[in-house]
Amino acid sequence: MRLQQPERARAVVGVTSNRLLVDGVHRDWLRRKYVQALHRHGGVACVVLPTFDAEDAGEAFATTIMRRLDGVVLTGDESNVDPAVLSAPASLVDPDRDVEAEILDRPRDRLAAVAIQSAIALGMPILGICRGLQELNVYFGGTLRPSLAEWSLESGAMHAEKPDRPRDRQYDAAHSVRISSDGALFPIARTIEAQVNSLHNQGIESLAPALRREAWAPDGLVEAASVIGAPTLQIGVQWHPEWHVSTDLLGRQLFRAFGEACVVYRGTKNH
Numbered sequence: 001m002r003l004q005q006p007e008r009a010r011a012v013v014g015v016t017s018n019r020l021l022v023d024g025v026h027r028d029w030l031r032r033k034y035v036q037a038l039h040r041h042g043g044v045a046c047v048v049l050p051t052f053d054a055e056d057a058g059e060a061f062a063t064t065i066m067r068r069l070d071g072v073v074l075t076g077d078e079s080n081v082d083p084a085v086l087s088a089p090a091s092l093v094d095p096d097r098d099v100e101a102e103i104l105d106r107p108r109d110r111l112a113a114v115a116i117q118s119a120i121a122l123g124m125p126i127l128g129i130c131r132g133l134q135e136l137n138v139y140f141g142g143t144l145r146p147s148l149a150e151w152s153l154e155s156g157a158m159h160a161e162k163p164d165r166p167r168d169r170q171y172d173a174a175h176s177v178r179i180s181s182d183g184a185l186f187p188i189a190r191t192i193e194a195q196v197n198s199l200h201n202q203g204i205e206s207l208a209p210a211l212r213r214e215a216w217a218p219d220g221l222v223e224a225a226s227v228i229g230a231p232t233l234q235i236g237v238q239w240h241p242e243w244h245v246s247t248d249l250l251g252r253q254l255f256r257a258f259g260e261a262c263v264v265y266r267g268t269k270n271h
């Protein structure tokens with residue numbers, strides 16, 4: 001179902017952007033699929049959160065921007081998480097080594113670290129998608145497998161992007177997931193099994209102690225995890241619920257639940 005709400009009633013959600021370096025010019029960008037799905041199926045309004053250079057990863061973001069939001073979405077992107085930056089966002093000051101297309105995006109890592117830290121401190125809803133789930137795991141001290149293809153050929157093939165297909169078809173269902181029947185995802189999905197798409201070559205190796213496993217793939221890879229003891233919905237999924245959301249029930253359920261959590265959270269804030 002498509003949610004229609006008057007603009008003034010919409011919760012406001014920050015969506016993480018990524019850094020793009022073209023012709024020596026730094027730009028922030030993200031795929032509109034995330035924003036469209038959140039607007040149409042989560043019923044929320046979106047603001048794009050800019051990435052950070054090391055010297056800017058400060059307090060102002062948390063107090064000035066995050067406090068004004070009702071939720072945060074950690075979007076997906078091809079670049080791999082740099083764990084050192086996720087755990088200490090202001091520590092690596094080397095702009096020449098900060099961005100490498102589709103491989104390294106430290107400005108994005110810094111944004112993710114500060115956004116997660118603030119959202120957890122504020123008790124704000126979080127939805128992590130693909131890289132976003134990985135960021136949550138690394139932020140809380142978990143580790144990632146650097147390459148699923150090197151971990152196991154079968155897992156590599158199951159989870160990888162399918163570059164020979166047209167872009168839209170790469171987001172078709174790729175494998176099943178088993179959903180834990182006593183977690184935060186089950187009341188949203190109302191099923192213990194679902195089909196999901198898959199476009200990643202890294203994956204959770206050790207799940208952070210602060211997270212609970214919500215869903216897993218046939219090879220055991222964690223496909224969804226939530227923050228233990230969270231006062232609201234704080235969850236990440238390894239698949240892309242946004243891409244075919246209009247025809248994907250689980251995707252719509254996720255965005256709807258997230259949007260509802262944002263509205264509830266907004267009601268608890270002192271204005």
Ligand SMILES: N[C@@H](CCC(=O)NCCCC(=O)O)C(=O)O
Pocket residue numbers: 031075076077078079080081129130131132199200201202203240
């Ligand atoms: N590099 C990581 C992250 C994968 C990821 O988030 N991919 C996003 C694909 C593009 C999109 O946002 O639609 C990994 O390989 O695991």
